Amino acid sequence: MDNHDKLTGLLQFDEFVKIANEEMSLSDTSDGVFIVVSTDFSKFKDINKTYSYQAGNDLISALASLFLSNKECILACRPYSDHI
Numbered sequence: 001m002d003n004h005d006k007l008t009g010l011l012q013f014d015e016f017v018k019i020a021n022e023e024m025s026l027s028d029t030s031d032g033v034f035i036v037v038s039t040d041f042s043k044f045k046d047i048n049k050t051y052s053y054q055a056g057n058d059l060i061s062a063l064a065s066l067f068l069s070n071k072e073c074i075l076a077c078r079p080y081s082d083h084i
Contacts, residue, residue: 005078007057008064016077023074039063 003015011019024034041047041059048056060078067076 005064008061008078009068010064011075011077013077013079016075016079020075 003012004010005012010016027034044056047059064076064078067073
């Protein structure tokens with residue numbers, strides 16, 4: 001079973017949580033710094049309807065590429081996708 005989102009290449013949410021928990025348990029909490037960033041596109045369905053599903057997918061993929069290219073970003077995931 002592949003633990004990555006097919007569109008973005010990011011981890012699926014359950015795998016992200018598993019790895020994040022493992023990393024945090026291995027880290028000394030007094031020295032470890034963890035930052036959680038959550039982002040969402042408001043009214044993303046409107047983007048799909050106005051510009052096309054492919055344009056929406058391209059936007060999501062571009063954001064994922066930014067996370068994947070950042071060497072400081074240890075983990076990133078796509079927790080869910082909207083469904084019409």
